[in-house]
Amino acid sequence: MGIIQAICISEVRGVQKHAIPEADLTPEWGIVGDAHGGNWHRQVSLLGLEKIEAFRAKGADVAYGAFGENLVVDGFDFRTLPVGTLLAVGDVLLQMTQIGKECHNHCAIYKAVGDCIMPREGVFAKVLHGGHIKVGDEMKLIPRTEPLPWQAAVITLSDKGARGEREDKSGPAIVQRLEAEGYEVVEQILLADDAAALKTTLTRLADQRQLDLILTTGGTGFGPRDVTPEATMAVATRLAPGIAEAIRAASLAITPRAMLSRAVSVIRGKTLIVNLPGSPKAVCESMDVFLPQMPHALGLLRGEVRDCAR
Template sequence: QLQCGEVLLEITQIGKECHTHCAIYQRVGDCIMPREGVFARVLRGGTIRVGDDMQCIARTQPFAFQAAVITLSDAGAAGTRKDKSGPMIAQRLRESGYTVIEQLLLPDGRERLEHELVRLCDQRQPDLILTTGGTGFSQRDVTPEATLAVADRQVPGIAEAMRAASMQITKRAMLSRAVSVIRGRTLIINLPGSPKACMETMDVFMDTIPHGLGLLRGTVHDCARA
């Protein structure tokens, strides 16, 4: 949060893609928005003047974890199949107290997914991103590869736990190639494509990952139990 006099702002995004040379570029001769632009939500309004001091302050109250949901489906992106998994995941996140900041529906493939994962993690900076689809054996199922390509660190235990639990339901769970990783301060988890399987795999980690998200956020500092 940023405070300037009576004004209180909450940063929602750092940087923004420059798709065309806007007025800022025309005026300064450089595309500064991706690296210097910041966007904020006004929590308490007022007047800000040139020369006023602005301070970065810690939040005084706990706040909800933020999440994004990405569905990977050629048919869904083409409009020939309704996306059921994405909305179900988003609804469950909201019911669990998360703020869902974005829902995306993309065709299968690496380039677009890698781009959106990087944008979300580096600019919107949610605590959690859940992807659904693209984790199987099909030639177009490349969600794990795209996820690993943008990762800073891996968190194999989450994906392993999901497969272990799903194996109790269907032996085909061993064919899942889903991964779980960290980029920056964002946890990314690949979920299967079917709505039923998404709910089953979310059962595995929803009660556990808040501790990890708190560690990433810096609000939890000790993993030891009394």
């Protein structure tokens, strides 16, 4: 159990948040009146009081809201909680959706003292059930009555697609198939064939969003801009070559050009990352190969499955 020590909002983006005594929360926005709300997964940001006090102990005089946090809570080390954790404050129910964040433009605190704790210690949540909260309210962990649905992201790699010169058909085909199988596709992304951008995106999705599955499409051939396998391998913590090998083996029965695929399959943390071909037809054929085995594989990564015996 924790206690809300501060509720902070900013009515305009780019302005430091300030403390207010109470607030209303809605699933459609987050904290009513906060400019950073919206229909997305980062509606509410949370930070533990202990982290702020440790920062203050270094000599930094920071007010609540200085790190961009919406809720300051005493009693929780949010960083240790997994994505999907449910938090209740009265009638309000929050679900954690992200751990930490990228810091693209350093905030005023970072510029003043050279550090900011929000990117590494803060977490984000979406509002599942709205209501009214105030400073001093209790926050409780709520046990999940059923497992979090398998969560996935789809990334299309295409220079022409990123420039708007070609319609992405493979990405939507993957999304449609995943959703038909009961997956929650939380992000669909279109990137140019750029290794650095792909590595950054894969790392964010695996580490901060803690997704179960990431599927990429495109960039796996012999072309000089086909860098998807190299970028994928660069973020791997473990290899899972059997999936890519099975896709190639099955594809060879359809076309001998399957031997030219350099696609890989790897694990980062608890996230499985699989490279798929660039064409919609090949994508669907590839998913036929490995998708039936995914519940077992992803259950192993989550720690929900222990026995691999046949």
